């Protein structure tokens with residue numbers, strides 16, 4: 001089981017280690033690629049605009065030359081000139097001459113058919129009339145753009161407007177500025193095309209990049225498909241493979257190191273529990289309006305053989321996950337009772353709070369151990385408070401019945417780290433609780449402008465609504481104390497009053513504090529006796 005878990009951790013570590021560098025490189029190269037694609041597209045649109053311009057201007061020049069010729073219309077010399085210009089003008093497929101609204105001759109010769117002058121779709125700034133989709137009799141019959149100036153016209157293959165060298169994924173189109181399409185290379189998204197014809201813009205949709213360029217005569221559009229992030233991972237060069245392998249190795253080694261460390265921590269902790277090497281510290285809990293020390297929270301400490309201290313935040317989770325927590329809790333209960341028995345018997349108003357782990361709360365096992373240990377000690381169950389975090393409420397039914405049992409036995413039950421979890425008011429109402437410990441993160445926020453700051457007040461209100469008394473954790477400053485007193489929070493604990501103390505230090509602290517503040521308390525409760 002342990003072995004399977006270690007292997008699973010190593011595989012997971014290797015996968016994460018391999019994926020992380022690849023995904024990071026992919027992400028940045030994708031971002032870069034996006035930028036490059038957009039720039040390419042903008043330049044393609046600019047070049048298309050130039051191309052359209054040249055194609056049109058070339059044709060126009062030819063038409064001007066023809067209109068100025070003194071040659072007799074459709075004479076052999078005129079036909080020859082038309083032929084020569086049709087061949088020498090790169091964009092021209094055919095040149096024609098109209099008279100009284102009818103085509104009289106073309107660069108191919110005289111026409112005998114009765115072809116009328118085309119009805120223009122658009123007139124350019126130069127006064128040329130454009131007609132789209134004209135199908136000449138000669139040629140392969142594909143639609144042409146007719147440009148007519150004066151009595152001559154010129155047929156241009158619209159493809160000439162968009163034959164620009166660009167990335168094969170880029171699709172181009174040219175239109176007149178009022179949105180009439182002149183030529184297009186089968187744009188992938190016709191809806192996008194109609195949108196751009198109406199309103200030229202540069203940007204992207206979910207699937208395509210687009211860019212437009214415009215002058216007074218033409219509008220050029222360039223569209224290319226967007227590469228998704230996933231695709232860009234797929235397109236990464238094989239050169240990244242070594243990086244992935246190194247990442248995988250590091251990930252696997254990291255996971256192995258962690259699980260070894262965890263294992264050795266677990267083994268060491270098991271030895272410490274067995275050899276009873278853990279000890280307890282006690283952090284005083286102060287009644288805020290009188291200053292009297294009403295008890296303490298017990299905090300477990302692990303001092304390793306080499307003298308280093310391990311923080312409970314680190315080893316409690318290890319104990320919970322490796323099945324050591326029951327033995328640890330038993331050990332804690334033992335230590336607390338041994339350390340505090342005399343004090344608790346001497347001062348019946350004092351209490352000690354014990355932290356329960358999530359498992360202890362769900363199973364109710366710790367309560368049985370505690371009850372058995374209290375037998376014959378003279379300590380009243382009311383003097384032992386139990387602190388449970390919201391993590392212990394995952395098995396809500398188990399938690400409800402064991403907390404109820406604890407209260408029946410006479411203990412006071414507090415919810416610890418309150419506000420850190422997700423408990424709703426409604427949910428808390430269903431749990432048998434006496435007190436609420438406001439997590440120190442909320443106390444820290446008092447008087448600051450952090451986002452947490454207004455929450456503190458709500459939490460205090462919530463406790464009052466639930467009819468619970470409150471203990472503020474981590475009180476460090478007198479400003480925090482003043483706020484808590486003003487909000488009538490009953491108890492507080494923190495460095496302002498005292499750091500966690502050894503058992504003997506706490507006993508001394510408690511007595512000293514009782515002498516110092518106990519009198520004041522008596523006077524407060526009994527105002528006449530002070531006189």
Ligand code: C2E
Nearest residue numbers: 298299300312313316332355356357474475476493494495
């Ligand atoms: P917790 O129950 O919230 O305990 C309060 C923690 O806040 C303690 O840390 C305490 O030393 C620290 N603290 C007290 N006053 C101040 C202050 O003014 N400022 C700041 N910054 N910190 C303050 P510690 O002793 O390291 O305990 C950490 C956690 O370990 C505890 O949090 C509790 O969840 C767990 N733990 C401690 N002892 C036990 C135990 O015996 N059993 C179980 N199951 N868990 C324990």
Ligand code: CA
Nearest residue numbers: 297355387416
């Ligand atoms: Ca606690």
Ligand code: CA
Nearest residue numbers: 417439440473
């Ligand atoms: Ca806390």
